[in-house]
Amino acid sequence: MSTATTHDAHHEEHPSGLARWIFTTNHKDIGTLYLLFALLMFIVGGAMAMIIRAELFEPGLQFVEPQFFNSMTTMHALVMIFGAVMPAFVGLANWLIPMMIGAPDMALPRMNNWSFWILPFAFAILISTLFMDGGAPAGGWTMYPPLVLQTGNAFPFLIFAVHLMGISSIMGAINVIVTIINMRAPGMTMMKMPLFVWTWLITAYLLIATMPVLAGSVTMLLTDRFFDTSFFDAAGGGDPVMFQHIFWFFGHPEVYILILPAFGIVSQIIPTFARKPLFGYSSMVYATASIAFLSFIVWAHHMFTVGMPLTGELFFMYATMLIAVPTGVKVFNWVSTMWKGSMTFETPMLFAVGFVVMFTIGGFSGLMLAIAPVDFQYHDTYFVVAHFHYVLVTGAVFAIMGATYYWLPKWTGHMYSEKLGKLHFWLSTISVNVLFFPQHFLGLAGMPRRIPDYSPQFTEFNQLSSIGGFAFGLTQLLFVYIVIQTIRGGEKASEQVWEGAHGLEWTLPSPPPYHSFSTAPEIK
């Protein structure tokens, strides 16, 4: 019946060593590659953040020159978003979707290999720009012209690196969609799919619809710089702001690409540890879809100050505010799932609860930013920086960490150390708030973002933030340690791992066989 009887029958065929990883078509191997790559990039991007926080510890220029500081800001964001969070989610999708829907593997395994193996090359190109004449890109991750056109030799490398990341994401997304639509075990209807699968399906649509637009916009940058076009040049009838519209048409859905899979993860974890089914499953699905839909019509809330016509400002303000409604539905459903449950607080649950609280705080500041007349004050200050780190770090990254603890026993067959896991959670949660909460005050008090030096009135909160930053960074060493320790050994994990866990992936042995479901399982 359900579990794979043929597991490891082909073991002798698998190449070992490096070749195994380079040529693999196995969804678990590829998932592992993605996750390890993401961890590496998290460390690289984090190191850049540490340089930023070190320079901002005090007013005055201490460690780095302004141009290099801007490079750090730019590269930090690109590495974290495209190198850490997105690949981490794709890695989770690879590991989990086939197991959750009862499939042997991803639908297009060879392409799966390619989507991963483009990434190391893309980031090698991006990171190599640090050593080029004129330095690494320093125009911000948003790459606004005309500034970005002043980049030195790094410029075409930046564009092509983005192209490669785009190709990788699009292939990854196509694979996810096809797998979910085409590979479900009999009886696994759409409305029986775990929410992680649902949120990823919708995320994949967002990716396919927006990554090509990003590719188009950076292509226009390339031709404006090298082939005399005037897309973003007023003298030729273009407009620098046009780039911003095209970029944010990608960029806003992108931020939901960075959060929807996290919603999915939290929707898996909370019911498990509340020992109670997810409250409002179908409304969760509809809410996710509404968020995705709305995400296409709110992009200009990043551009309230560019001088749009009043009607435009009003439209984008209203549409943005609306997103709070479906997101609220999700938050309320999570809380209702916990209500009258029988809860325990293992590390994954701690991260999930932390997510709900801190993501919501980030959502509230998002809602404040959506109010155009006040955004004129908030825009391009540390208030924005605080907002998006709450949703990205305590949102996306916390969810990824929660997911790691939740499924690591399944993946490795070993339990992680619960004591260290909890320590990691509490240290992270305390330090991350010391890191980012004061940034709200800095922004409100008038500190602009993307500056290497500031007026002394901002000193105290910057110091607090930097200290929190170093502490949060160091705490992540503990995370790396726990993961390695668990991979290398530890208490054996059972099939179900968690008392309250439900779903197909928990019917497989831990670790699961090479081909997840050789014969499709029956779903009741």
Place this chain on the structure above:
Amino acid sequence: MLVSKTRRALTAGAGAAALLSAATASADYKLNLTRGVTPISQGAYDMHMLILWVCVAIGVVVFGTMFISIIRHRKSKGAKPAQFHESTAVEIVWTIVPFVILVSMAIPATRALVAMEDTSNSDISIKVTGYQWKWGYDYMDEGVSFISTLATPKEQIYNQQDKGEHYLLEVDNPIVVPVKKKVRLLITSNDVIHAWWVPKLGMKKDAIPGFINEMWFRIDREGTYRGQCAELCGKDHGFMPIVVEAKNEADYRQWIADQKGAKAADAAAADRDWSMAELMERGEKKYAANCAACHQASGEGIPGTFPALKGSAIATGPVAQHLDRVMNGKAGTAMAAFAGQLSDVDLAAIVTYERNAWGNNTGDLVQPSEVKAAR
């Protein structure tokens, strides 16, 4: 009005915030948004407090419920899991209630926004131009124009001197405006995008090259208000502050008259012959203010980004070409056209300086009259 009513109702809650601000008691400016000195900034502040408290209230309800559950419904306390997992009625309620809250926020927000965007019936118009990395101001009806750059010395930035009171928020030529007058700014840029922002005036607008954006303010109180460029514009984005001095009508008039006088004196000076020593002295100063940000005080530039002028073919070649590059810049690069920013004397001084400093000893002396002729 809704805003003020809600604010009054929530003043009690504000005590909690006051607790926090007590730690940094110096000014309300440090922790929370400023109330500012214009009707716009006060409107923004009121909106800000309204949404802030709405969010806090929702947060208390949501997190409160969650923490009650976390405390009570634990397995270790013997809680048995309930099995309910659906309720259409509840879902509808918590869709509609937030929606209604949002609508009630959108109404005052719309009102505030409409008022902010209304630039009609202004008393004076000033054109503001962003340059890498300074601001140009042009009083359109008065014929007064000048450039405003950072006044903080490099030594303070590089920690060789103690930092002054207005570190990084001080300029050589502040912009002066009358109080209680509707001032309209026409904002544009000469190179990349900048943004003009003074928190106490409550408005921020991007300076887009090739386009003009409008904004307005009416300042209630005399005083000096400081702000910064708020859009990443390259290396010295953090070093292009804005200082606005709001004066009463009479002082403002006096200031305008002074500016006009200075300008006339400048024009007269362009007609006489200048000595090498005079030009070099003035050139060094003006070079430091206008060119050193890119080409560096040493004239060595930044390899790969800004070319060295020391020993450069242009700065040691024909004068006409050198003058042309400085006056007209080079399209598509960061090298701006300085003809419109600097006076004849200043241009002559800078070019003379560049041709003779750092071992570029060409011996050439460029007179202001030559610059005038080249315009």
Place this chain on the structure above:
Amino acid sequence: MSEAHGGYYVPHGANWPIVGSIGLTTMLVGLANYLNGSSVGFTMMLVGLGIVLFMMFGWFGTVIGESESGMYNDQVDKSFRQGMSWFIFSEVMFFAAFFGALFYARIFSVPWLGGADAVTSDVLWNGWEAAWPTNGPGEVGGEFESMEAWGIPAINTLLLLSSGVTVTFAHWALKKNKRGPLVLWLLATVALGFTFLGFQMFEYYHAYHEMNLTLGSGVYGSTFFMLTGFHGFHVTLGAIMLTVIMFRCMKGHFTPEHHFGFEGVAWYWHFVDVVWLGLFIFVYIL
């Protein structure tokens, strides 16, 4: 090296992707160096392109071999179909970015520069008045003539539309397993495609040499050449793929039931066709 699991084909060990990544990287790094003015860049780019082509031949060759030996069941076939559809959708979105640029320029930026926003045009551009086509208030690239819709472009529209019909006829022939007409209709499609490209090349030549209409002709030149250029590039790809399919048909590949390769290319061709209609309307006529 390959195994079917529960009927679904899961290949083991894919070596083409890494070759593709190396090829793409070599090509793009070469191009970037070339753009930066380095002398080795161009050669490097060609080498990279060579590797990419080698990869495509190898990869498609493997897939065709597997397909012909019947390793793909219906479910695999479905995966390919869905994969291709979403790939085409992503291409649509790529074009959407450029159409967006065109619309934005025409509806917003050009009118704003030219008087709809009086301050901008008066203060910065000496009261310049908006028009379309335009190379902007700075008259970038000098005076130029705009492209007339009812000459070559209209002929090209007819060519592409007919090629959409011929490829459908070919499909019908394939479904009835009539090999002769199948190849002939495909040949006609390919011929129409290449004729289209020939005309377009002529049009570009004319634009550059006689009308002074170039990529540098302001926003009109930019949108015109980027949109038609990317489209032309896609026609080229499509025509090459059709040629390959034609040879495969001549070799006796495909059955009336199983011919995803054929259909994928046909979809692609229709997509190229539809984009052209958009271009014809929005770039040439309006």
